Amino acid sequence: MVEPANTVGIPLNHAALLRDELDIVIPTIRNLDFLEMWRPFLQPYHLIIVQDGDPSKTIAVPEGFDYELYNRNDINRILGPKASCISFKDSACRCFGYMVSKKKYIFTIDDDCFVAKDPSGKAVNALEQHIKNLLCPSSPLFFNTLYDPYREGADFVRGYPFSLREGVSTAVSHGLWLNIPDYDAPTQLVKPKERNTRYVDAVMTIPKGTLFPMCGMNLAFDRDLIGPAMYFGLMGDGQPIGRYDDMWAGWCVKVICDHLGLGVKTGLPYIYHSKASNPFVNLKKEYKGIFWQEDIIPFFQSAKLSKEAVTVQQCYIELSKMVKEKLSAIDPYFDKLADAMVTWIEAWDELNPATKA
Numbered sequence: 001m002v003e004p005a006n007t008v009g010i011p012l013n014h015a016a017l018l019r020d021e022l023d024i025v026i027p028t029i030r031n032l033d034f035l036e037m038w039r040p041f042l043q044p045y046h047l048i049i050v051q052d053g054d055p056s057k058t059i060a061v062p063e064g065f066d067y068e069l070y071n072r073n074d075i076n077r078i079l080g081p082k083a084s085c086i087s088f089k090d091s092a093c094r095c096f097g098y099m100v101s102k103k104k105y106i107f108t109i110d111d112d113c114f115v116a117k118d119p120s121g122k123a124v125n126a127l128e129q130h131i132k133n134l135l136c137p138s139s140p141l142f143f144n145t146l147y148d149p150y151r152e153g154a155d156f157v158r159g160y161p162f163s164l165r166e167g168v169s170t171a172v173s174h175g176l177w178l179n180i181p182d183y184d185a186p187t188q189l190v191k192p193k194e195r196n197t198r199y200v201d202a203v204m205t206i207p208k209g210t211l212f213p214m215c216g217m218n219l220a221f222d223r224d225l226i227g228p229a230m231y232f233g234l235m236g237d238g239q240p241i242g243r244y245d246d247m248w249a250g251w252c253v254k255v256i257c258d259h260l261g262l263g264v265k266t267g268l269p270y271i272y273h274s275k276a277s278n279p280f281v282n283l284k285k286e287y288k289g290i291f292w293q294e295d296i297i298p299f300f301q302s303a304k305l306s307k308e309a310v311t312v313q314q315c316y317i318e319l320s321k322m323v324k325e326k327l328s329a330i331d332p333y334f335d336k337l338a339d340a341m342v343t344w345i346e347a348w349d350e351l352n353p354a355t356k357a
């Protein structure tokens with residue numbers, strides 16, 4: 001049986017790394033009492049709360065946190081017609097928070113994710129580990145069998161080319177979950193009682209050319225390096241698919257990171273995921289995605305970006321054209337999604353005008 005940590009009595013993290021360079025984005029339909037447990041680690045940071053669902057509902061934020069909150073009315077006011085690219089009634093809405101942030105780094109977490117305990121019983125400061133992951137290089141070009149070579153007490157193993165040991169900049173840090181793992185609905189249905197109790201003390205770079213299923217519940221990234229690619233797609237209300245928001249973003253992000261020579265890491269930190277969403281509701285949301293992805297994955301595996309695509313926006317627009325051309329045959333949804341990808345970039349650039357170099 002795995003338990004969340006007890007953070008009562010842990011002093012506030014006054015040496016909060018990157019305090020002024022990082023925003024924490026939380027999508028929510030609930031009150032944010034879960035922040036009480038995170039207070040020692042997260043209170044020094046600025047929160048961007050994206051309130052989904054009924055905008056007239058009041059979301060209670062615990063005292064002492066510095067935050068900005070956006071509901072659907074705010075999104076519509078700020079983006080106007082471009083708000084059509086931001087999902088409604090799905091956690092995908094969180095990407096609006098990435099767009100309005102002005103910081104270099106983002107940490108996004110779900111409101112049913114709590115502080116995990118490591119095997120020694122110590123409370124895991126997930127944000128601190130994400131920052132470590134982002135601030136040190138990745139090694140996507142050659143697999144280091146001793147995992148993260150930049151970690152204290154580890155290194156590159158014999159046979160690792162010295163020409164590759166400098167590594168590349170890290171764009172994404174993908175954390176994991178104790179207790180309720182991020183399983184798809186069919187797996188949840190056949191294994192309703194399965195809990196993840198295994199804490200694997202490792203961080204790995206996902207090799208170049210390999211896709212992965214990115215989960216948005218415990219995720220951090222360098223907004224300057226990869227932010228415009230972190231679009232969580234058209235999900236939820238009015239859409240034929242849900243719970244593929246982070247997956248879609250992860251596939252686009254990995255293709256672009258591989259193209260631009262950026263790194264994606266997965267592993268530590270763990271959070272404690274407390275709430276299993278309803279597998280039957282999830283099955284309805286995921287149903288089309290489960291068989292569409294058998295065509296989507298080969299599409300991303302074979303996607304080739306041109307050498308003229310040197311910015312994330314240029315890569316993303318090229319990808320959107322490929323989606324329209326090659327995936328629309330699966331379902332007209334992809335035609336709409338391809339257009340929404342363009343709208344997203346237009347909105348991103350409107351809110352984040354390129355500063356003169």
Ligand SMILES: O=c1ccn([C@@H]2O[C@H](COP(=O)(O)OP(=O)(O)O[C@H]3OC[C@H](O)[C@H](O)[C@H]3O)[C@@H](O)[C@H]2O)c(=O)[nH]1
Nearest residue numbers: 027028029052089090091110111112216217243246277
């Ligand atoms: O309509 C909605 C529903 C939920 N949220 C917020 O999104 C977060 C995740 O919600 P929840 O924990 O209830 O669902 P999970 O099934 O555990 O979520 C996982 O799978 C779907 C996504 O990929 C998600 O990223 C995964 O974590 C939570 O903060 C809710 O308040 C919402 O904004 N709108």
Ligand SMILES: [Mn+2]
Nearest residue numbers: 110112275277
């Ligand atoms: Mn959850």
